[in-house]
Every structure is written in C-alpha cells, then in structure tokens.
Amino acid sequence: MAITSSDICTAADGLSGFVGFNLKTGKYIVRFSEDSFGMDVAEDSIRPSCEFVWAQKNGLVMTLSRECLQILAEQNIHDRLNLNEALLTYLRRTDLPEIAAERHLK
Template sequence: MAITSTVICAAADQLQGFVGFNSKTGQHIVRFSEDAFGLDVIESSITPTCEFVWESTASSALMTLKRDRLQLLRKLRIDERLHIGEPLQVYLRREDLPEICAERHLRTPT
C-alpha cells in the first residue's frame, strides 16, 4: 500500500488520548482519559491528540499537520498507545517534503 497524504491524514485522525499543557513543568503531557489530568493542567488546554497535531492556518478552512507536535508525541515513547503507525512515522522521516496542509471537516455519523 502506498502511503499518500490522504493515508497520513487518516492516520492522524486515528490518534488516541488527550494532550494537556502542564503549567508547572511547562510541558505538554498525554493522558488516555480526559479526567486523568492533575491540577497543574488547565482544562482549556486539554485537547484530543488527533486535534493537537493540526494547526489552523491563515485560512480558517485549512489546517497544517505539524511535524513538531507529532515529534513531541513520539518522544514520549508510547507510540502503540497513541496509535502512531507507519504512515505517521513516514511523514516524520520525510522532512524533505513540506508539511501537509488540508481542509478538514467534522464527519457526522450516519
């Protein structure tokens, strides 16, 4: 199977867990329950991991899949729990290519 930008985007949308910013340590941390963060994490900073890796661009409809945010998650060495699979690993290795910029829409269940 070829790894395309569509496959990479789909893999990013499958990331597990939540990211919160710990104001005491100045670091982002990951938990697998939204309720598992301590008092040093401001509730408004808690974001699903699959949203944390995307950043809005100047155009509100476009978002960029940020390699630095994916790297931050990979440094935690819990790839399997986060569900950082081969498509995202390839994306991280291919720094010679620009970051993916895509229009994202919420899917409604059918």
C-alpha cells in the same frame, strides 16, 4: 507499498489519547482520559491527540504539524497513541512540506 497524504491524514485522525499543557513543567503531556491530568494542566489546554496535531493555517485549512507529532513520538507509547508507520514516515520526511488540508467536523 506507498504511503499517500490521504493515508497520513487518516492516521492522524486515528490518534488516541489526550494532550494537555502542564503549567508546572512547561511541557505537553499525554493521558488516556480527560480526567487524569490533575491540577497542573489547564482544562482549556486539553485536546484529543487527533486534534492536537493539526495547526490552523487559514479558514478551514490546517497543516499537520510535525512539531506536534514529534511531541507525541517522544512519549514512546506509539501503540497506545496509535502512532503508526504512516505518521512516523511523515515525521522523517522533512524534505517535503507539511500536509495542508481542509478539515470539516463530521
């Protein structure tokens, strides 16, 4: 079965958890509750994983960042993050440009 860009975008919007930047280690970390980050993570850096993977391009257009997805993949908790095969395939296909999409809040 072919994976479409729509499948990949839907999978990105279905990611679970939160990402925050740990000032002490200089790395992004994943938690499954906003309240579980601790003092070393600036509150304004905490974002839902499904938003963390999208980077602003211009206006409402955003790109699905392979770099940010790779940060999530390196956590080795694919099931908890809901990092599925569509997103893993997107990560592997570096021969294709990153997906750009116009995003609206629901």
